[in-house]
Amino acid sequence: MFIKMPEYEIWVKEGIFSEIQQMIKTVKHNPSIFIVTDENVYALYEDLVKKSLGSYKFEFVVIKPGELSKSIDIYISVVKSLIDKKIKRDDLIISFGGGVVGDLCGFVAATLYRGIDYIQVPTTLLSQVDSSIGSKVAIDIEEGKNLIGSFYPPKGVIIDPLFLNTLPEDEYANGLAEVLKAGLIGNKKLFHHLLTENKIGEAEIIEAILVKRDIVLIDPYDHKERMFLNFGHTFGHAIEKAHQYRTYKHGEAISYGMLIAIELGIKWQKTDPTLYDEVKRILLRLNLVKEPLLAYKDYLNYIWSDKKNLQDGLRFVVISKPGHPELLTLNEGDF
Numbered sequence: 523m524f525i526k527m528p529e530y531e532i533w534v535k536e537g538i539f540s541e542i543q544q545m546i547k548t549v550k551h552n553p554s555i556f557i558v559t560d561e562n563v564y565a566l567y568e569d570l571v572k573k574s575l576g577s578y579k580f581e582f583v584v585i586k587p588g589e590l591s592k593s594i595d596i597y598i599s600v601v602k603s604l605i606d607k608k609i610k611r612d613d614l615i616i617s618f619g620g621g622v623v624g625d626l627c628g629f630v631a632a633t634l635y636r637g638i639d640y641i642q643v644p645t646t647l648l649s650q651v652d653s654s655i656g657s658k659v660a661i662d663i664e665e666g667k668n669l670i671g672s673f674y675p676p677k678g679v680i681i682d683p684l685f686l687n688t689l690p691e692d693e694y695a696n697g698l699a700e701v702l703k704a705g706l707i708g709n710k711k712l713f714h715h716l717l718t719e720n721k722i723g724e725a726e727i728i729e730a731i732l733v734k735r736d737i738v739l740i741d742p743y744d745h746k747e748r749m750f751l752n753f754g755h756t757f758g759h760a761i762e763k764a765h766q767y768r769t770y771k772h773g774e775a776i777s778y779g780m781l782i783a784i785e786l787g788i789k790w791q792k793t794d795p796t797l798y799d800e801v802k803r804i805l806l807r808l809n810l811v812k813e814p815l816l817a818y819k820d821y822l823n824y825i826w827s828d829k830k831n832l833q834d835g836l837r838f839v840v841i842s843k844p845g846h847p848e849l850l851t852l853n854e855g856d857f
């Protein structure tokens with residue numbers, strides 16, 4: 523399956539990674555290749571990468587796994603390492619890993635020598651259905667996540683669901699939270715799939731990508747419709763921050779955030795009240811939330827102190843029913 527973006531294609535198929543040489547050929551003639559990955563992915567897939575790249579000249583840059591690698595220090599160390607390995611402006615970078623590697627490596631590609639071509643090969647469920655789509659690249663600073671970044675489209679994205687076979691269960695569930703979000707904001711069928719199933723296949727991965735693709739095409743730079751993708755993220759980010767990014771994984775935090783958004787949507791008579799129990803049942807079954815659930819009142823301070831959220835009020839996404847999102851502008855009194 524080839525999904526078209528304005529500047530590049532997303533290839534999705536089981537086993538497609540072994541065809542990476544074909545994508546490289548569509549991008550440039552005989553480049554030297556620099557693969558940025560993390561230690562876990564390197565340990566699992568070094569041999570496969572070597573085999574799949576055939577006679578191309580390539581080098582690895584391997585970082586530590588985890589969110590802490592999306593830092594200025596690691597950004598500088600990757601840049602230095604690439605320069606040390608004699609990368610040139612017309613070479614090719616491949617980001618090979620989850621969303622951390624994708625965001626960091628994409629930002630390196632966007633900025634080193636004012637831009638080097640890169641291909642994204644996402645290897646977690648979250649990165650396959652979410653972070654590798656839509657061209658946002660970023661690193662974190664002490665003041666907050668993703669505060670330094672850019673929109674920098676890759677030359678192509680290769681999504682091979684076979685990589686998910688080695689993903690730990692909790693990381694898989696983390697990605698399912700974003701799949702559920704995609705279902706709730708843009709695809710009723712995807713939502714119904716998760717009502718009974720704990721796994722998704724290639725077909726559902728494609729459906730989730732299409733939800734994000736269609737939204738990004740309408741609003742690439744986050745002015746209006748792209749904010750629908752923030753469903754569950756307003757409180758999700760506040761929960762992550764309040765607990766110093768340690769207690770809850772991103773998928774867990776946005777799962778509580780989605781339930782809060784539904785609870786508030788019902789309170790404001792925007793959301794079908796039957797949705798709350800259905801979504802709660804899915805999230806409990808996937809171990810993404812636990813009872814007692816988190817109370818939104820405990821996180822309001824974090825929301826109103828996050829200046830990034832506020833323009834003429836707080837932009838907040840509710841849904842009336844699966845597939846029908848709405849953007850509200852709220853003030854403190856609305857809660």
Ligand SMILES: NC(=O)c1ccc[n+]([C@@H]2O[C@H](COP(=O)([O-])OP(=O)(O)OC[C@H]3O[C@@H](n4cnc5c(N)ncnc54)[C@H](O)[C@@H]3O)[C@@H](O)[C@H]2O)c1
Pocket residue numbers: 560561562563566587588589592619620621622623625645646647648649652653654655656657658659660667668685686687688689690693696772
């Ligand atoms: N750019 C965007 O639009 C966007 C959107 C959503 C999230 N993000 C970012 O994505 C990041 C989270 O991404 P993530 O959830 O993929 O986390 P991650 O990159 O930290 O990966 C999670 C873990 O899975 C391991 N892993 C990766 N692939 C594996 C595989 N195939 N088999 C076994 N282990 C594997 C990694 O080594 C890591 O330990 C966050 O930094 C978030 O801000 C970006």
